Amino acid sequence: MKKAFSIAAAAAMTAASIAAACMLGSCAGDTGRSIEGRLSLWVGEQNKELFERIAADYEAETGFPVVVNTYTGLTASGNLALDGPFGRGGDIYVQGGGGDLAQAVEQGLFLELDPVEMELETKFISGAQELMQYQGKLYGVPLGTEVNAMFYNKDILPEFPETWEEMIEWAKSYNNFDGVRERDAVYGLLIDYSNPYYTWAINEAYGGYIFGQNEDGSWNPDDLGIDTEGSIQAYEMIDSLIEEKVIPTNMAITLMQTKFRSGKAAILLDGSWDLANFREAGINVGIAPIPDIQISETETGTPMSFSGGYGLAINSYSLNIEESIDFLKFATRDEYVLAYYQDTGRIPSTTGCAEDPEVLADECLAGFFEQLEYSYPQPAINELNAVWDPLSAAAISIFTNKEDAATVMHKVAEDVKANIDLIS
Helix, strand or coil: CHHHHHHHHHHHHHHHHHHHHHHCCCCCCCCCCCECCEEEEEEEHHHHHHHHHHHHHHHHHHCCCEEEEEECCCCCHHHHHHHHHHCCCCCEEEEECHHHHHHHHHCCCECCECCCCCCHHHHECHHHHCCCEECCEECCEEEEEEEEEEEEECCCCCCCCCEHHHHHHHHHHHCECCCCCCCCCEEEEECCCCCHHHHHHHHHHCCCEEEEECCCCCEEEEEEECCCHHHHHHHHHHHHHHHCCCCCCCCCHHHHHHHHHCCCEEEEEEEHHHHHHHHHCCCCEEEECCCEEECCCCCEECCCEEEEEEEEEEECCCCCHHHHHHHHHHHCCHHHHHHHHHHHCCEECEHHHHCCHHHHCCHHHHHHHHHHCCEEECCCCHHHHHCHHHHHHHHHHHHHCCCCHHHHHHHHHHHHHHHHHHHC
């Protein structure tokens, strides 16, 4: 009886989810799904105008019609998981890499592509080539990469400090706050310590790591470095910044970005995707790599940030495979990839853009490229999805509840192992 109830409940939930998706337009049969003889392109709503222009240019050049649809949120695979197997999905999706891509490929959502046909090694910069790969196979073409780095207001801080310690001392001297809600408070440094995506680079500087690697370079989810001695030291160092009021407590990243955008914060650890917003606000933005950290009396550590980004992937259930592949080649022409950078701040993926005079003259982009040298792509394995929630919980336990960092991180490692067992 209990089993029958579970099956009925699951069926009802699935039907409700599909119905809700249809109400939002993600399975609207006349506009969103793959129909033979017309491409259906799904993009994040913030990039609609750009892709409408690309679609119009493609249609003008080839005569093949393209309709642009939008989804909310950061990634397309959630929508496609509901729509694709039922024949309601579109043809082409703007899709994130890393764990999101891995999960989508495991579900059979995206078409495998030929790296030679897509000119992967010749058309795209080395920092972008792995973005849309999973287990050595290609499932999309990269549009733009992203990386965390230090944003700074050059009108406040003309030259960025060379070391982490110099940055901290400068921030202390500039700070004028005692809490996070004072109207006139100013901040030397803002870091979203609640989000491991931003702070994990510090763990890397101390010798922490998420997954080890096998001899062939593949990720080994059985080798966890989350609770190494170095990783615990990194958490303790961040906690000391909070205790000494170098950085404020309980401030969401959106508020941090508002403070930087309004000129009330001098330095912000953030991702390249926010560059356009700060420039639009009139901030004289500089970009610097996360500086080296003195981790002992004799050693310095280099923070290694995650790199990620977005590309174009093809629905495995598309009725227009040949035209979809052709559109991917068209949409990654240099002019469109450069426009994508201008629209999003994400680092252009093509070698042609990397040599473009406008790109070469962009000091902010040069800063991002420098940070890319000290970064690595998020592990493109499904097990990465087992990591984020426990790490986020660890931040609350250590930084807010003031629990012992070593105890918390050993518990987190066990939680991650348990999560991996569930999805393996």
